[in-house]
Every structure is written in structure tokens, then in C-alpha cells.
Amino acid sequence: MTDPNPSALLSSRDTFFWLCTLDQASTVMTVEQGIVPAEIGARTAAAIARVIADAAEPGADRPTDYLQVEPLVRQLVGPDASRIHSGRSRQDMLATVHRLLLRDRLLLVHRALGELRGRLLASADRYQRAIVPAYTNGVQAQPVTFGHLLLGYEATLRRSAARLAEAYPRVNSSPLGVAALATSSFPVNRTRLAELLGFDDTVHNSFDAAQLSPVDVGFEVASVAMALALSIGTLVQDIHAQYHHARPWIVLDDTGLLAPSTLMPQKRNPVALNRARLLASEVVGDGVSTAMAAHNVASGLTDYKRAEAARTLERALALLAEVDAIAAALRLDEQAALDEVRGDWSTTSELANALQQKADVPFHIGHKFASALVTHGRGRQLTIDQLDFADVRRLYRETAAGFSEAAAELPLTEPQFRDALDPAAMISRYRGLGGPQPAEVHRMLVAARSALVEDVNWREAAEGRLRAAEASLRGKFTALLAQAAGPVG
Template sequence: MTTHNDVSPSGKSRSMQRRIRVLTGAAMTGAVLFCTGLAAAQTADSAERDEFFWLGQINKATTVINSEEGLLDSSLAPDIARALATVIENGNQPGADRPGTVISFEPLLIEEGGLDVTLIHAGRSSQDMHATYRAAILRDGLLEMAEQLNTTMETMVELAAQHVDTIVPNYTNGVAAQPNSYAHYLLGHAAGFDRDAQRIREAYARMDRSAMGTTVLNGTSWPLNRERMADYLGFDGVVDNAYDASQISSMDQPVETGAIVTSIALHTGNFVEDVMTQYAQSRPWILLEEGGDNTYVSSAMPQKRNPGILNSTRSDASLAITLAMGPVIQTHNITPGMSDPKDVDENAAMVDAGVQVLARLDRVLKALRINPERALEELNSDWTASQEVADILMRDHGLPFREGHHVASEIVSYARAEGITPLNFPYAEAQRIYAETVADSDYPQEFPLSEQEFRGALDPLAIVRNRATSGGPQPAEVERMITQARERLETDKQWIAEKRSHIDGSLDRLDQDFSELLGK
């Protein structure tokens, strides 16, 4: 038997060991838990694109471009390339040190190739180099988060497709409010996550810009080919303003990413808490498939099946928000360009927290077991359909809504006082209450609904089926929204693949040109 603290997420992660060391403060315990779990799923590919990797790529591109464009003596380029290749090869060995700053990377180059290797530093600074690899790493993180978001949304949409005709209570202010199709409810949550997907794409477009060639903040006298450098590193273009490149935009990027993580975590927490609202009932209409860490038995009370996966997901969402607030606080009240919000490990841990939340939510969705009969029983045990009486009185019989609302409210008050449910409410009592409510008005004095109409007005299935507005829960509209959601998910999936293909293709082209320089 497992407990609610067990972690078994899916998906890729970057170097988690270093991230654990940088996470401090109140979130440390939870951060270690999820980081440890993600480290177990780490792959060799996902660990490669760290600071060391990107410094190597930047140096490769500089060597190729500058030697071809006359900024570096072409006769020196092969020896510099060989020294660089050796440093990269050494850093790629298992357990090897992978320095992540210019000032720690460059001594290794000098050791291998002598001072001549520093000729490639023409017109460069740690400022633009670090700004570039930070953007590249966050860019990879956004794609990872987009992929997991797409996977989780697909699970949610397909679950909706299974429950088009499942009618359940929806809650407002923590109280059962109206009947709804469970599919419609899920698609509403999916719409929120779809906006998160939009935010990722929009942020990606702003982040997909290279700072290389801007040096510290005002460019350089060297005529560097910034566009070619950006192309080699898989960027869609360059940061236009040299001051913005490392002083402003590199501080914006983690803040904007944190806002996306926050939104994802909030949407996840809202969904989980809504499930928890009814899960606490003695006979909930949503259960969790038992096994794994979905549920766990209380150590003292054998009847309890604690919702471990719900608790873990909610906790992960809280941790993600905690980490996402870091860049905001660190960016507040500092001068432009300061390093406070730019730490790669902290920002990558924030992204990983967002991925983790989505992976957990995906498991929650797959573990849900909906009981349509119990949901309908829950609806028929209360008066969640009462607004329909007021709507029919106004729509079909001209009674102002507030007067009709008063009639329906009096029916509910009487029913609750007498312990009567909608299924067995006497039609004669509805007639009496109506007549007493409108007695002092000019409205028709006899209850205008036939008994059949009155019963139909209180039928949750009929209410949902007869909705007429676009975007409503009626089956035709739900099917339309499912189709559109699937189309958007497929478009997003293609977008992720295209962006990854562009980066990979650019880096492959750089490696090919660098290999030619080496004479391979």
C-alpha cells in the first residue's frame, strides 16, 4: 500500500539535483519531494540543454560565423574549434563538471587551446551570452509545459466525450446550484486551460529572440551577424533593442513564465477543490479508482479512503504558485539588469513545478469514476432545477422573472420545511403557492403550468437537453465544443512539434558546419 506522499510523475525534466540545492524557504520540503520524483524520470536528452550545452553552442556558432565573415582569422579557426570540441566532450562525460558561466567556461577553453581561443570573444559579454541561454532554457521549458498541458487537456476532453449525457450537480459558493452535463462542465475547465496554452504560445513568441551581439547593453563596434547567430541557435529572431536584451527582457521572461505557471496551478486547484466539495459526502457521485496512490487507508479508521492523489495535486499546485511568486518578488524594486530573478535553476524548478501539476491532474482525470445514477439522485434530492420554473413562467406565460423567482422560492421553502423532494412535490401545493404569491397582483391568478409542464420543469435531464443558447450543455452544442477542442489540441500539438523541429534543425545545421570547420 502506498501513501499520498508517493510521487510517480511522467514526462521529462532537466537537471533536478542542482535545483534541489537552490530551492530554499518554506517550499523546500515540497520542492524536494517533487524534484526527487522528477529526477527518477530524467533522461539523457533532457539533461543536455543546460547552461553548459548552450555556452558550447554559442561558441560553436561564433567560431563558424566569425571565421567565415572575416572577424576571426580563418587559419586559427580549426585549432580553436578543436579546443572547444574537447571542452564539450569532456563536459559530456558521465559525472563531469559542466560549468554554466562564461567566466568558468572560458578557462577550460584557454587550457585546451591557449589565449588565442579568446579571439572568439570579440563583441561578446557574459551579459548577452547568459541572457541568450536563459531564454533558450526557458523556451525549452515552455515547450515541455505545453506538451504536458496538451496531454492533460486531451485526457479532459476525451473524458468529456464519454459523459455528454451524464447529468450532474454543479456548485456555486460551495452549494449545489444547477444541473449540468458533466461533459459541459469539463469543457468549461478545458477552456480555462486552453487560455493557458494560448499564453504559452504568446510568451514563447516573445522569448524566441536571441540577445547575442548586444554585449552588455549598447551593442559593440564589431559588425556581428546577429541574425545568423539567432538562426544557428534556433531562435526566430533577435531582441531588437540592445539595452532591452539583457537589462529588461531577461527579467520579464521568468516573471511571465511564472504568471503562466500560476494560472495553470490555479485552474488545477479550482478543479480539485470542486471534486473535493462532494467527495467528502458519505455517498459521493465521483469516486477515485483505488490502487496506487490514488487513495490510501487511514492508519486508524479502516472505513476511510483518503483521496491521496487529490491532496497531492492540490499541494503541488500550491508549491507551483509559491515558486512562481519568486521572480515577481525578486524583480521588484531592483535596478534594470540585476541578476536576482534570473537564476536558471530556480526558474527551471518553477517550470518543472507547472509540468508536475499538469501531470498530476492528468492522473486525477484518469482515476475519476463517475456514477451517473448517484449524480441524478443527488440532483433529485434537492431543488437545483427550481430556476427553470421561474424561466418558464416568464418565457411562456409573461410573468416577470422576479415574480416567477418568488413563486419558485416559496415552493422550495415549503418543500424543505416539509421534507419534500422535487420528484414527489404535490402539484396541488404548487397551484396553491402560486395563487397566494400573485394574489395581490394583476398577473394570472391560476397556476399556468400543467402538471406535466411542472414535472418537466423539475427534470434535470430535460432542463439540460432543452437549453437553447450557444455554448450551453445541450448535446448538440457539447458535441460541437468537443470537436473544436480536439481540433485545437491537434493544432497545438503540431505547433509544439514545429517549434522543436525548428530548434533541433538549427542545432543540427550548426553541428554540421562546425564539423566541417574541424575537418571531420
């Protein structure tokens, strides 16, 4: 696996590519094991190389069924070509090809996730202290920082990356060499086949390898893609909601991601968000299709052997590419965000906190007082900053009159009252682990960057092992080719 371009890799390392790669590995192994004489192995290797070269020509056919591939080799060297198929079946070949397709796509998705996470972390760094509103039940809840929110979104993607890494050992276990499901009387070296193809292990039980593991391993990876799509769907929807506002504070600063209206000149439709949301839904649909194809199906049937999971990951790659462009264009209007916070009442919970912390007023009483302030202000179309302190003290007295546990007069000075309702001051007073206070945002940013480095290192190590295995197979196969007496066909 050497090409980081997903489109190029997906088009070149297709089912035909892997069927021929399996033939190369089987040729090397069967000669090493003495199943196939070296001279026949060399001629077969030359025929396989010829078939691969012919299929690389523009417009050439690239069969996806081994029943169509083997005759191409047999035409060049005769019936002896079938000897490399000793102890092998289309059953274990298909299971193996699907593992290899999954492996490529899993690593590509992991790479794309890392790139997107890097973009989000760069923005989180840039906006560590930028105050924005956060919402629950669709209503402004508490002020946070944009950096804090972006770190939250990155954390969801980090979990998806972790799930991919956890699934990788199960994906990268070889079914090859079990024949249909029970192995054979040929001394097929499954461990050697696994090594040549870059697998870290074999699926040990032969029945499981070809007939059972394709179900759960495929769905496991598809379910990770589904979880990823759900997380991205939330991010996309949160951004899209901004375009409902006359003055959005999160915008896409790239005209290529927007589209005009043919009727309404004021519109700049965020079509990239529409595309991403649809792709996310399609990934979820693909994952469900993966499950349904295998649901209530007896072992040995073909319903669940059609690479649905690989296609789910391909769609996830398209989704990540779209969202990466969105993340690159994401911009924050800090003043608009702050004005939105100040225009609502989301800091009033801190007033209840301040009353308990400074004057031992039970939170319930402070909450009731703060709620009375909100009702008073909204009823008069006031913002928090426009509250008259005399009205504040009166409302407190009215609230406290119903409780013996509260002081009769507001136990806060006007500066203390105003400070309790200031969004920046409120955020600075947060103490909880993982909160939006600057120290915690910085700590989480450092930790997230460290985790990203570890994830990149893991993927690059996995890719390095695959490159080494490919080089080893290429070397062994080339050595066999060198023994061929002359051209085939």
C-alpha cells in the same frame, strides 16, 4: 529539441549544455565573419568538443558559470580560445542561456498541456449527456452535464496554451552578440547567431536585450504558469470536494493515487489531489518569486538573472504530470450524480421560466412561487419528486394573491409542472450559446478538438524548426572540427 521525456531533457539540456552550444555557435560565426582565423577556429572547436565529451562522463562537473567553462577550453588550446568571445560578454550569454532554458520548458509545458487537454476532451466525449450538479457559492445551483464541465476546464487550459504560444516569439528572440549592453567594435553577426541557435528573431535594442528584456519576458512566462496553476487548482479543489460526501459521484479510479489511513480503515485518502494542490500553490509562489527578484532593481544588476522563470516552468511541468494522472483516473458515478441533483432543488429556476414562457407569468412572480415551493419542501424534508400537486397549486394561489399580474390558478398541468422540474428535460431546453444542452456540448467538443490539433501542429512546427537549426549548427561545427590538424590537449 528531440527528446519528449521532460526529465531527460531538463537534465541533459542544462546551463552547461547551453553555454557550450553558445560557444559552438560563436565559433562558427566568428570564423564566418573573419573575426577568428579558420585554423584557430578549428582548434577551438576541437577543444570545445573535448570539454563537452569530458563533462558527459559519469560524475563529471558541469559548470554553470562561463568563467569556469572558458578555462577548460583555454587549457587545451591556449589564449587563442578567448578569440571566440570577441564582442561577447557573460551578460548577453547569461540572458541568452535563460531564453534557451525558457524555450525548452515552454514547449514542454505546452506539450503537457496538450496531453492533459486531450484526456479531458476524451472524458467530455464519454460523459456528454451525464447529468451532474453545478455549484455557486458552494451551493447547488443548476444541473449541467459532466461533459459540459470538463469542456469548461479544458477551455481554461486552452487559454494557457494560447498564452504560451503568444509569449513564444518574445522568448525566442536572441540577445546574443550585444556584449554587455552596447555591442562592440567587432563585426559580430547577431542575426547569424540567432539562426544557429534556432531563434526566430533578435532583441533589437542592445541595452534591452541584455538588461531589460530578461525581466518582463521571464515574468510573462512565469505569469502564464501562475494562471495555469490557478485554473488547475480550481479543478483539483472541485474534485477534492467530492471526498466530503458519503457517496461521491466524481472519484479517482486508481489505487495508486489514493492512500489508506493507519488508524481509520474506511479511509482512502486522495493523496494525488493533495500533491497537485501543493504543486499548484508552489507554482504560484515561484511566479511571485520571479517578480520579487526583479522588483525595484536597477538595470544591470544580477537579482533578476537567476533563471527563476525557468524553475517556475519546471514546477508547472511537475504539476501537469500529477494532474494528467488524475485526469486519466477520473470516473463518474452517473446515478449518484443524478440522485444528488434530484435530491436538491436546483431545477426550480426552470419552473419560473416555464411560467413566463407558457403562461406569461412575470419571472419575479414565478421565482417567488418557486422559492415558496423550496421552503415548503425542505421544511418537510421532501425532494422535488415528492411534492404533492395539491400543495403545489395551493402555494401558487397564495403567491399569486399578492400580484394582479398573475393568474389566480396555477397555469400548468401536473405533467407540465413535473417536466419543468426534470433535470434532463431542463438541460434539453437550454438555448444559450455555450450551454450544457447536447447540441452545444457536441459543437464545443468538436471545436475544442480542432483547437487542440492546431495547437499540437504549432508546437510540432516550432520543434521542427529547432531541430533544423540544431542540425545546421551541428553540421557547421562538425565541418570546422574536420579542419583541425590533430587532437587538442
